Amino acid sequence: MNRRHFLALTGGLAAQTATLLRVPSAEAAAAAAKSRLDRIAETKARILPLHSKKGPVRPGDWLDEHKEDGQSFAQFLTTHKTPAQKQYPTLYVQPLGTFTKSQRAIVDHTVDFMSRFYGMPTKVLPDVSLAKLPAKARRVHPTWDVPQVLSTHLLYEVLKPLRPTDAAAVLGLTAEDLWPGKNWNYVFGQASLSERVGVWSIYRNGDVDGTPEEQKLFLQRTLGTATHETGHMFGIQHCIAYECGMNGSNSQEEGDRQPLEFCPECQAKLWWTCNLDWSVRFQKLEEFAQAHDLQEEAEFWKKSRAAIAK
Numbered sequence: 159m160n161r162r163h164f165l166a167l168t169g170g171l172a173a174q175t176a177t178l179l180r181v182p183s184a185e186a187a188a189a190a191a192k193s194r195l196d197r198i199a200e201t202k203a204r205i206l207p208l209h210s211k212k213g214p215v216r217p218g219d220w221l222d223e224h225k226e227d228g229q230s231f232a233q234f235l236t237t238h239k240t241p242a243q244k245q246y247p248t249l250y251v252q253p254l255g256t257f258t259k260s261q262r263a264i265v266d267h268t269v270d271f272m273s274r275f276y277g278m279p280t281k282v283l284p285d286v287s288l289a290k291l292p293a294k295a296r297r298v299h300p301t302w303d304v305p306q307v308l309s310t311h312l313l314y315e316v317l318k319p320l321r322p323t324d325a326a327a328v329l330g331l332t333a334e335d336l337w338p339g340k341n342w343n344y345v346f347g348q349a350s351l352s353e354r355v356g357v358w359s360i361y362r363n364g365d366v367d368g369t370p371e372e373q374k375l376f377l378q379r380t381l382g383t384a385t386h387e388t389g390h391m392f393g394i395q396h397c398i399a400y401e402c403g404m405n406g407s408n409s410q411e412e413g414d415r416q417p418l419e420f421c422p423e424c425q426a427k428l429w430w431t432c433n434l435d436w437s438v439r440f441q442k443l444e445e446f447a448q449a450h451d452l453q454e455e456a457e458f459w460k461k462s463r464a465a466i467a468k
């Protein structure tokens with residue numbers, strides 16, 4: 159099986175409990191939430207014309223093989239009444255194992271991009287070595303002869319114990335190839351919603367030292383997987399309504415067809431749960447895209463900024 163990712167949907171974020179010294183009245187809090195939801199609805203409508211409905215499903219695509227119901231913003235709100243950011247205000251990236259200089263640059267760019275995309279401070283944790291993993295966490299693929307690391311071991315035995323208490327998510331990044339267990343050839347990434355940890359490999363993202371086009375593709379693939387899997391950790395399910403970064407994906411070819419940005423319905427979820435300023439977000443994403451020669455994306459975020467400025 160060649161899956162872009164293998165997601166353990168094992169529950170939502172822990173129940174939200176706010177321990178504030180001064181708690182605003184319930185009425186004032188409800189009014190503030192209503193006003194924010196009204197502004198989200200208005201902004202969502204403004205960017206809607208920039209997005210495309212999901213195109214026809216091709217044979218072998220994710221939706222060709224998986225029956226999914228989708229998730230509207232209204233549905234998301236029923237299980238995420240309080241923004242996750244209020245309890246978990248920080249994202250963390252955990253480098254796992256060794257990286258070449260070019261690969262390390264990709265990790266740095268991913269950290270920068272995540273902070274812009276999710277509007278949260280994103281911190282890098284000190285490197286963790288994979289040199290002394292137990293034998294059960296390593297194998298050589300039986301037919302390809304490729305050394306691989308067990309993704310579930312990284313999630314539950316390495317990342318979870320290191321997770322800081324304020325972490326909305328810990329994103330483990332490795333240059334090693336991953337496999338998620340019996341009957342799987344490999345996996346690009348895997349996340350646990352209930353534990354707020356995920357791990358992604360850049361091993362299959364192409365040639366990081368190749369032509370400028372290959373380097374760009376490598377970056378796009380890494381950013382796409384990081385934002386998609388982090389979306390899951392915030393409770394965002396696969397999108398079936400629009401062409402969207404939260405579309406499920408069965409192969410690298412299908413993943414490459416998907417946009418980096420989320421559709422209005424899925425963006426509204428992250429605006430709400432990350433408690434972010436969408437106008438600042440568009441501007442910061444446009445600046446990133448310009449700096450990394452991602453022209454199509456830069457143009458899209460420029461248009462998004464213009465749509466909400468009218």
Ligand SMILES: [Zn+2]
Nearest residue numbers: 163165396406
């Ligand atoms: Zn997914």
Ligand SMILES: [Zn+2]
Nearest residue numbers: 397402421424
């Ligand atoms: Zn979507």
